[in-house]
Amino acid sequence: MKEETLKKKQEFVSQLAERIKKFRVIAVADLRNYPDRYLQAVRKKLRDEAEVVVAKNSMIKRALEQAGRGKELSEMMVGPTALIMTNMNPFQLYKLVKQSKGKAAAKPGQIAPYDIVVPAGETNLPPGPVLSELKQGGVNAQIKGGKVVIASDSVVAKAGQKITDAAAKALQKLGVEPFEVMFNILAAWEDGLVYRKDVLDVDEKKLIDDLRRVASEAFNLSFNVVYPTKQNIALLLQKAHLDSRNLAVNAGVYEKEVIDLMLAKANAQANALKLKIGV
Structure with a gap:
């Protein structure tokens, strides 16, 4: 064998x-x-x-x-x-x-993940030995109208405490499954x-949010240090074009693309001078 x-x-x-x-x-x-x-x-x-x-x-x-x-x-x-x-x-x-x-029933000796509370209210349990079993488990149970009712919210196990045999039996009688599995x-x-x-x-949501944040930070960094990439090259060229026009205007460099700006600037300066000397 x-x-x-x-x-x-x-x-x-x-x-x-x-x-x-x-x-x-x-x-x-x-x-x-x-x-x-x-x-x-x-x-x-x-x-x-x-x-x-x-x-x-x-x-x-x-x-x-x-x-x-x-x-x-x-x-x-x-x-x-x-x-x-x-x-x-x-x-x-x-x-x-x-x-x-899913949910799972409590077993004796397990550690309560949170305060396990049996809420007040009616049950479907008929009167009998179950009443004393519930009370032994820390449940404030009474008989009303031919039914077992929970008279008040009852804490059968505090968070971090071991679940007693009586508490586990009481929870099973009531169909309470306090553990997530x-x-x-x-x-x-x-x-x-x-x-x-x-x-x-x-955590997919957090991962996606982090990736978006990092991508945005990387884009800003590459743009600010003028490091060309496929993603930022268009904006870098636009900025370079604007910077070159401003430089030409401020330095008085006569160039076809900025001559209109230079003339406008000169006209504005002339008008300001006229106002200043009262002409």
């Missing part, structure tokens, strides 16, 4: 290694606290764009090493891991899965380069 199991594992690793070789981009995702229903939704969303494989880390690591691709990702696998294989750009992959956010891609490998999460997580 052991030999048969070992043979199956070896076959799986070999087959996975061959699949890895067919793709340009390899990524790994941390599946800790990630509900299976969301994993299945991600698989469906990526069906035409990528393959998602969930297996033991040891088997994924061996397959990466055997394929000679993406083995740099091995050190990042510390919990349940999904391997993603695709020909998409790593940034496109991250953007696509980032949109697949997403397919947590830790890094992606492409052509020997590893892009970590902090690099992949691009």
